[in-house]
Each structure stands twice: as structure tokens, then as C-alpha cells.
Amino acid sequence: xxxxxxxxxxxxxxxxxxxxxxxxxxxxxxxxxxxxxxxxxxxxxxxxxxxxxxxxxxxxxxxxxxxxxxxxxxxxxxxxxxxxxxxxxxxxxxxxxxxxxxxxxxxxxxxxxxxxxxxxxxxxxxxxxxxxxxxxxxxxxxxxxxxxxxxxxxxxxxxxxxxxxxxxxxxxxxxxxxxxxxxxxxxxxxxxxxxxxxxxxxxxxxxxxxxxxxxxx
Amino acid sequence: xxxxxxxxxxxxxxxxxxxxxxxxxxxxxxxxxxxxxxxxxxxxxxxxxxxxxxxxxxxxxxxxxxxxxxxxxxxxxxxxxxxxxxxxxxxxxxxxxxxxxxxxxxxxxxxxxxxxxxxxxxxxxxxxxxxxxxxxxxxxxxxxxxxxxxxxxxxxxxxxxxxxxxxxxxxxxxxxxxxxxxxxxxxxxxxxxxxxxxxxxxxxxxxxxxxxxxxxx
Numbered sequence: 001x002x003x004x005x006x007x008x009x010x011x012x013x014x015x016x017x018x019x020x021x022x023x024x025x026x027x028x029x030x031x032x033x034x035x036x037x038x039x040x041x042x043x044x045x046x047x048x049x050x051x052x053x054x055x056x057x058x059x060x061x062x063x064x065x066x067x068x069x070x071x072x073x074x075x076x077x078x079x080x081x082x083x084x085x086x087x088x089x090x091x092x093x094x095x096x097x098x099x100x101x102x103x104x105x106x107x108x109x110x111x112x113x114x115x116x117x118x119x120x121x122x123x124x125x126x127x128x129x130x131x132x133x134x135x136x137x138x139x140x141x142x143x144x145x146x147x148x149x150x151x152x153x154x155x156x157x158x159x160x161x162x163x164x165x166x167x168x169x170x171x172x173x174x175x176x177x178x179x180x181x182x183x184x185x186x187x188x189x190x191x192x193x194x195x196x197x198x199x200x201x202x203x204x205x206x207x208x209x210x211x212x213x214x215x216x217x
Numbered sequence: 218x219x220x221x222x223x224x225x226x227x228x229x230x231x232x233x234x235x236x237x238x239x240x241x242x243x244x245x246x247x248x249x250x251x252x253x254x255x256x257x258x259x260x261x262x263x264x265x266x267x268x269x270x271x272x273x274x275x276x277x278x279x280x281x282x283x284x285x286x287x288x289x290x291x292x293x294x295x296x297x298x299x300x301x302x303x304x305x306x307x308x309x310x311x312x313x314x315x316x317x318x319x320x321x322x323x324x325x326x327x328x329x330x331x332x333x334x335x336x337x338x339x340x341x342x343x344x345x346x347x348x349x350x351x352x353x354x355x356x357x358x359x360x361x362x363x364x365x366x367x368x369x370x371x372x373x374x375x376x377x378x379x380x381x382x383x384x385x386x387x388x389x390x391x392x393x394x395x396x397x398x399x400x401x402x403x404x405x406x407x408x409x410x411x412x413x414x415x416x417x418x419x420x421x422x423x424x425x426x427x428x429x430x431x432x433x434x
Contacts, residue, residue, distance in 0.1 A: 124409075130422035134429075145428040156423025162416055167407035180407060187404035190384035190397060192341075199379055205347035206373025211362040212351075 016125030017155035233342030234372035292329035
């Protein structure tokens with residue numbers, strides 16, 4: 001596998017219903033050493049124990065709207081009166097270092113990313129079944145049955161949008177899901193967009209090609 | 218990795234300049250046991266040693282034009298007064314058996330396939346450099362320098378179309394190219410198009426979900 005010049009990291013978006021194991025998959029991918037996550041920016045107040053620039057970049061509303069105006073966010077969304085977004089500079093810096101940046105974001109943000117970075121790889125994670133999703137959410141034990149039921153029904157409304165992603169990653173056995181994710185990384189580097197310069201050079205070389213007088217052995 | 222119902226094989230198109238090692242890669246893939254090639258149909262006369270239904274399906278011109286009229290060809294092209302094409306039934310039968318069908322065809326045929334089978338995976342193979350392409354063609358020893366020069370210049374004219382393929386496969390070290398090809402197969406199964414039924418069922422299950430009275434452990 002050859003990449004134009006220095007090998008830039010990929011931008012990978014990971015979405016999927018709450019409870020399908022996105023966080024666990026990301027945790028496994030981070031162990032590879034060539035993956036990274038980007039710290040999101042938000043205007044909400046830090047919760048106890050949350051550290052600025054580690055859990056989030058905690059910003060004032062004016063700072064956030066200024067970032068929007070300057071087109072310095074790869075995507076952003078508003079929930080419950082607070083903004084959440086991904087800093088373009090941070091993602092670019094990690095990718096320039098050769099890290100694959102994994103963004104765990106919602107569908108709307110994923111679609112914004114695809115518009116701004118057509119080379120981004122969009123992955124939608126799914127549990128093997130709705131019953132299994134329920135068992136995982138129940139096992140987590142952080143939500144009441146009522147909240148779980150709401151979450152699952154919301155997942156059902158969002159699921160038709162999975163079609164707009166590049167890949168569907170079923171998280172049944174974690175080991176397989178991680179291998180699938182690694183396979184996506186290897187394959188995505190074969191997208192033509194990553195080889196434009198190299199192909200351009202080959203076109204020039206081929207069009208002006210002359211059989212050499214002397215052949216190197 | 219989960220597939221809707223019985224796991225149907227993929228349809229993989231492999232193109233690339235003459236001498237870049239397509240045949241060798243296909244030969245290696247066939248050793249996996251889950252890949253197959255489709256026998257092309259042609260109206261040209263058999264060459265000495267060529268066997269009908271093995272090297273080609275040798276057809277009369279009227280038979281071939283009838284296949285076109287009946288839309289029974291996945292793609293076809295005309296070269297030097299002869300037709301060449303891929304039989305849809307043959308490809309479908311192999312895929313139904315679970316075999317990944319690899320078609321080694323030219324760019325025009327590849328584009329026809331993409332139109333008729335949007336789920337087809339288009340792979341464009343390239344040598345690491347034009348110099349290397351020359352050395353490989355020279356080593357093969359079947360063409361004069363003049364013909365090699367023509368072939369390489371023609372490759373330069375075709376190369377801009379590589380952009381329309383899904384993946385660029387550089388064949389530098391054969392082992393890596395084969396691993397990349399396998400990675401494409403694993404990843405292509407994650408295309409949303411292969412999971413429509415399963416996602417459809419999950420949508421229904423999720424939308425009508427009720428927390429069960431009794432939880433199975």
C-alpha cells in the first residue's frame with residue numbers, strides 16, 4: 001500500500017445507537033497506537049471531575065459562535081441550549097501526525113463531516129439485534145427501563161439513516177468488530193482520493209515514455 | 218460480520234494496465250477457495266488449444282446479439298469486429314453459491330457493470346511506477362519494445378479513469394497486494410446495501426419495542 005508523500009491519517013466517523021459498544025471499539029482501536037480521538041468543544045458546564053481540554057474543550061458561547069463564523073468547526077450541533085462541536089485544527093494536526101482520528105458523533109454531525117471532508121470514512125455501528133441492544137443497556141444499569149425503551153425506539157427512527165454511511169459495523173463479538181474496523185482502515189487507504197498525486201505523476205511518466213537505451217538489471 | 222440470509226458472493230471488477238500483474242493477483246485469490254472467475258463469451262474464433270466453455274464461451278454473432286437484446290450480458294464490448302462479454306446468469310449462479318466473482322475487464326466494461334450492479338466493487342490495479350511497468354513487460358518477453366512503448370502510452374491515457382474506481386490496488390509486493398485485495402473483500406461486505414433486510418427488521422423491532430416482563434439471562 002502506497003500513499004502520496006507522507007502518510008496522513010484517516011478521518012473516521014463512528015455513529016450508532018447508544019449501547020451498541022462504540023466506546024469499547026474505540027478503546028480497542030486506541031491500543032493500536034495509530035488511532036486517536038479528538039476532544040470535542042462544548043458550551044455546557046463541566047460536570048464534577050471533568051477536566052478542561054481532556055474531557056472537552058469547555059468554551060463560552062461567544063467563543064463557540066466565533067469558531068462557527070470562522071469555519072473552524074468540522075461539525076457542530078446544539079442540544080438543550082448547549083453547543084457541541086469538533087475543532088478542525090485539532091483533527092488536522094492529528095491527521096498530519098499520521099493518526100487516524102475517530103469521531104464518535106451523531107448522524108447529523110456525520111453528514112456535516114461528509115460534506116466538508118468527502119474523504120472521511122463513515123461507519124455505523126449496530127448490535128446484532130434489538131434484543132441484544134436491550135440486554136446491553138440493561139446490563140450497563142445506568143438507565144431505567146423507561147429510558148431504555150425510549151432510547152431503543154429512537155434508535156429505530158434513526159436507523160434508516162445508516163444507509164448514508166460507507167460501512168455497517170455489526171458489533172456482535174468485539175474481537176470481530178475490531179478486526180472489521182482495522183480492515184476498514186486498510187481498505188480506505190485505497191480510495192483514489194489518497195493517490196491523486198501519485199497517479200498524476202504516473203500519467204505524465206507514461207505519456208512521455210520512451211524505451212530506455214540501456215536497461216538496468 | 219453478518220450478512221442478510223445466505224451469504225452471497227461479491228462481484229469484483231479488476232482493471233489496470235497490461236503488465237501490472239492482474240492475472241497473478243487473481244491466481245492467488247483463486248487459491249482462497251471462495252473466489253471464482255467468470256468465463257467470458259466471445260464471437261472470435263478459438264485459437265489453437267483453446268477449449269469452448271473453459272477459455273471462452275465461443276458464440277456465433279447472432280447468438281451474441283441475441284444475448285444483448287435479451288439483456289443477458291452484464292457488460293460487453295466490441296474489438297476488431299469481435300464481441301466480448303460477461304454472461305449475467307453465470308455470474309449470478311456463482312455469487313448465489315457464495316463465490317466472489319472476479320471479472321478482469323477493461324475500463325468501459327467496468328463502467329457498464331457499475332451502472333447495472335451498483336453493489337459491484339471496482340478495483341484498479343497499478344504497478345508501483347511506470348519504470349517498473351516497463352521492466353515487467355520487458356521481462357515477459359512477449360512484445361517488442363515498440364509495442365511495449367505503445368502499451369505504456371495507452372496506459373497513460375487510461376489512467377485518469379482510475380478515479381472512477383472504488384479502490385486503487387498498488388501491486389508492488391505481490392503478498393501485500395493479495396492482502397489488500399482480501400481486505401477489500403472483508404470491507405465490501407460492510408456496505409449498507411448488503412444489510413438492507415437485516416436493518417429493516419431491526420427498525421421494525423426497535424419501533425415496536427417493549428421492555429420484556431421477564432429477562433432471559
